Amino acid sequence: MSTHANVLDDLEWRGLVAHSTDRDALYEHLGQGSVRYYVGFDPTAPSLHMGNLVQILTARRLQEAGHTPYLLVGGATGLIGDPRDSGERTLNTLDTVKEWVDRLRAQLEPFLSFEGDNAATMVNNYDWTASLSTIDFLRDIGKHFPVNRMLARDTVKRRLESGISYTEFSYVLLQSMDYLNLYRDHGITLQFGGSDQWGNLTSGAELVRRADGGHAHAFATPLITKADGTKYGKSEGGALWLDPEMLSPYAFYQFWLNVEDAKVGELLRVFTFLSRDEIESLEAQSAEKPFLRLGQKALAAHVTALVHGEEETRRIEDASAALFGGGDLSALPGTTLAAALREAGAVTSPAAGERAGIVDLFVLAGLAKSKGEARRTIGEGGAYLNNERVTDPELVPGPGDVVGGSWLVLRRGKKNLAGVELV
């Protein structure tokens, strides 16, 4: 079950260790047998997203190396809110948080194995905090947290100007208490999280040491950013959700396919289980012939398969190839075209009687938010019908414009496609 090579070597090669507590001690610890580790996810939204995926996959890497995962869903911490720079959070209701906890649990499960010697375990910090008395909390936990040190933490320091409630200020105590509890009850000796969690991670490790004299380790994964250092996550006007209801698998795939050349290698390391050899070979090929986009294609295929499954990924790949193949759309078999458009996004419109004009069709298909925007796009030369630029906003497509039997292929700009089926 264990470990030819130390898993930390692999994590470091993948660039997944941005910070860690005593690195040599951690290395040795991971080399000595199955380590019980945990990573937490706070229910701040109904779905996990790309940032969480880094943690999920890291958890899986550790499990595959023989270590034992505990996945914590923050039913309690989600009610409090981790302080962030953008300001005080709005508290969510207990019902909302409970619902999100359930959704996150369901989303996490497929990524880890819940069987075998090092089966994964789900825990919820609501279970050990809900009944905790204020007096016990202040005496047993609070006593270990010097306020001067808490004030010195980066996020808190930045929030001191704009304001921070006692609620959020206390967040770190709750998360640290999680570590202490899991250390005591489950023998957990490693926590990891995103690098924005680094302060919380070390606070937890320190609490274990102060309270119990235990030796607890921690490491942080890096923040994944675009090549220019800004955040990812604006593809369809928001975060890169893992929930297919919130972001279609097609859009998810397209996001990865469109990643900048400069980031492909890094993302392959972080988000796929391809081997070092495979990744280095892809990088070499990409450097030589970047226009083939082999790295992006591999990245998109692997990540989409991890999140949405192999079968769905095949369908999306076929759809993308058909729609972006550059060929004549009318040359495609009708069934291929129909399948591709259904992946990309398809709506229906009446074929006879009151036929919709091109402007309305763009709105209907979701390619423009308003008729004004659709008109503007046409004016800018960014609107296409069946790969032909549309110049007349009054155009009313008719039977003569149909491809693949009953379809109109609308496109906005280079990569926003949708199908309209005339019925």
Place this chain on the structure above:
RNA sequence: GGCGGGUUGCCCGAGCGGCCAAUGGGAACGGACUGUAAAUCCGUCGGUUUAUACCUUCGAAGGUUCGAAUCCUUCACCCGCCA
């Protein structure tokens, strides 16, 4: 509890009675160039049957005025100083 400052479009941030759908920056979107890449340049960026028009927006609700994002009142939230 007192006094002062604030709440503007996706975000930041000007505006402080008419010329304001509201300067500027960022994000986003479109075009050119490409490889469904980056960088660069150009353009767009509340809505409507594109209009020297109308409608809806400047924390909320009322009010003053021919006319308010701009003035007044009340409310909510935030910040600072003093108790």
